Amino acid sequence: METPVDSSPHRFSQATPVTPGREPCVTPPRWRRVAVFFLLAMGIAFASPGQGRAQDVLRIGFVIGLTGPGAPDDSDIWNGAILAVEEINAGAPDGPSVVLTAFDTRNTPITAKSATKEAIAAGSDILLAPSYSSQALEAARTAQERGIPIISVIATHPDIAAVGDYVFQVCFDDNAQARAMAAFARQDLAAATAAILTDVTSAYALSMTHAFRTRFVALGGTVVSEIDYKMRQRRFDDVVSQAALAHADVLFMPGYWLDASAMIKLMHETGLTAIPLAGDGWGSSRFASLRGNLPVRGYYTDHWDSFMTDEASRRFTAAYAARFGRPPVAGSALAYDAVRVAAKAADLARSVRPDALRATLAAMRDFPGVTGALHFREGGGIRKGVHIMEIRNGRASLLRTIQPEETP
Numbered sequence: 001m002e003t004p005v006d007s008s009p010h011r012f013s014q015a016t017p018v019t020p021g022r023e024p025c026v027t028p029p030r031w032r033r034v035a036v037f038f039l040l041a042m043g044i045a046f047a048s049p050g051q052g053r054a055q056d057v058l059r060i061g062f063v064i065g066l067t068g069p070g071a072p073d074d075s076d077i078w079n080g081a082i083l084a085v086e087e088i089n090a091g092a093p094d095g096p097s098v099v100l101t102a103f104d105t106r107n108t109p110i111t112a113k114s115a116t117k118e119a120i121a122a123g124s125d126i127l128l129a130p131s132y133s134s135q136a137l138e139a140a141r142t143a144q145e146r147g148i149p150i151i152s153v154i155a156t157h158p159d160i161a162a163v164g165d166y167v168f169q170v171c172f173d174d175n176a177q178a179r180a181m182a183a184f185a186r187q188d189l190a191a192a193t194a195a196i197l198t199d200v201t202s203a204y205a206l207s208m209t210h211a212f213r214t215r216f217v218a219l220g221g222t223v224v225s226e227i228d229y230k231m232r233q234r235r236f237d238d239v240v241s242q243a244a245l246a247h248a249d250v251l252f253m254p255g256y257w258l259d260a261s262a263m264i265k266l267m268h269e270t271g272l273t274a275i276p277l278a279g280d281g282w283g284s285s286r287f288a289s290l291r292g293n294l295p296v297r298g299y300y301t302d303h304w305d306s307f308m309t310d311e312a313s314r315r316f317t318a319a320y321a322a323r324f325g326r327p328p329v330a331g332s333a334l335a336y337d338a339v340r341v342a343a344k345a346a347d348l349a350r351s352v353r354p355d356a357l358r359a360t361l362a363a364m365r366d367f368p369g370v371t372g373a374l375h376f377r378e379g380g381g382i383r384k385g386v387h388i389m390e391i392r393n394g395r396a397s398l399l400r401t402i403q404p405e406e407t408p
Helices: 070-092 107-120 133-148 174-187 201-218 237-246 257-269 285-291 311-324 328-349 353-361
Strands: 031-036 057-064 097-104 127-128 150-152 167-169 195-197 223-230 250-252 275-278 296-304 368-369 371-374 386-392 396-404
Touching: 057 070, 057 107, 057 328, 070 097, 070 237, 070 285, 070 311, 070 328, 097 107, 097 328, 107 127, 107 368, 127 328, 133 150, 133 167, 133 201, 150 328, 174 201, 174 250, 174 275, 174 386, 195 201, 195 237, 201 223, 201 250, 223 237, 237 257, 257 275, 257 285, 311 328, 328 353, 328 368, 328 396
Parallel strands: 057 097, 057 127, 127 150, 150 167, 195 223, 195 250, 250 275, 275 296
Antiparallel strands: 031 097, 296 386, 368 371, 386 396
């Protein structure tokens, strides 16, 4: 059940997370919108003159697809942000409290742009971008034009951070992960040839294809075939047949998990022996349930996973599971980190003015995140390692982490 929006910045009620498939409350009528407002204590919190902070509320607008085809994955991302807000407001009485509001993109680029405008009009001090790169690019351009800082949570297209100086990413970008996978294929798997299966409707897949191809060839490999398909097309028999005819050592599949699950099964049925490789588009718990015990062997890049064993990951996984009744995914951890780094910026800046938040984020170095130390580069991108995940008989595990200096 969703709680209606209270227009007062200091008084609000707590709402439960959005349940996938349920309709958020409509405020105003033409927008689907849900708000989650939290403060340190239940009731009203005000700063007395001379005490606390003059700017005691940081308003974060999360432009996110709570309805539409990507809603199930985005609900996990949304929950990660909720957990961060709850912890911040419960544990930092001297810093600004956080107000988190979701503005539904309905998982389309045009609505992402409109939702971003509404988030800004509603008074958001900082924004979090949609999950899909095509939507995040629209949100980033709109935020840059209006002078509002925006953080890309899991949208990885390299053009996002390049939009302008108000745009940041807590996730590595497509260049970083595709280069890392190309280097892994050549150096660790000793792959001499590769075929690439590209979803031509996806900005993410096209970007990944370009970066992988460039790096793989630069390292002495040969791309023997490039095969196009469209997201959610009805059949993949022809795609898989072309892949089999390529006789490549590896298949790079920079698409999303739903299409990949269908292709992986067909590849197994046809006896295709090339090792499948992919990016973070495979990092979904739903992919694991759909693919079963396949592939027999495969690899993908990801930002984080709940089986990570460092102390920060264990603590976050336990807290998330206790709060939401299921393990988190990479997007959950990235959203958690994005909210925390935004709150830290407000704390360090002693202000929630957008220009002050932008300047503080740009100077942020080695902020301790669940997904790794957050160190923003000039231009708003992030410097962090890329995890290589191995799948054996359908079960995924962390194989190794490739650091930025290993993939120049």
